[in-house]
Amino acid sequence: MKQGLIVFLNGTSSSGKTSISMELKKQKEIPFHHISIDDFFGNYNDFIDHEFPDIEPTREVENVGQILFDPIASVYYATIKLFSEMGLNVIVDTVLDNDKRFNDYLDLLFDQPTLFVGVLCSKEELTRREQIRGDREIGLASAQYNKIYSFNEYDLEVNTEEWSPAECAGKILSFIKSNKEYSAFKKLSKREISV
DSSP states (O other): OOOOOEEEEEOOTTSSHHHHHHHHHHOSSSOOEEEEHHHHHHHHHHHHHHHOTTOOOSSOOTTHHHHHHHHHHHHHHHHHHHHHHTTOOEEEEEOOOSHHHHHHHHHHHTTSOEEEEEEEOOHHHHHHHHHHHOSSOTTHHHHHHHHHTTOOOOSEEEETTTSOHHHHHHHHHHHHHTTOOOOHHHHOOOOOOOO
């Protein structure tokens, strides 16, 4: 059995990754499983809230993000690889907002068939979407912008200001059916991590 395809959508918060993912899942031609980092953290937060509702820390912890994010992200990436190894097609919905996470992904999934898709959107439109959504901190996407869009190698780019989620999904499906090689991710190199 061949490995399942990984469609990695790279874009800031509010760029349209989840909307494109839902459109890819709706179509019947190629079955996909949507794996979002938000689900992994949401389940963890639900567990803490349910099991420890009255938790009161006795001291401040400075590196909560690193303590929690790195192990959860490792499980997330391993799940993506597991699905691909089982022959299942996966849509990756996450944010590559630092070099360590990118390097971890590259190490674990370099040998998987990965279609690297840039999900593009202007800062102005991202801010407008954040204001409409109401569930994201205003300015989050703008703060992520330069780091996330620092990659200069994609198999395909889709612009969610110009095209609807369905049109973006259609462009991704057309690329897959064209049998072009998924080579962009393999051309990227590990990044220098500053301490």
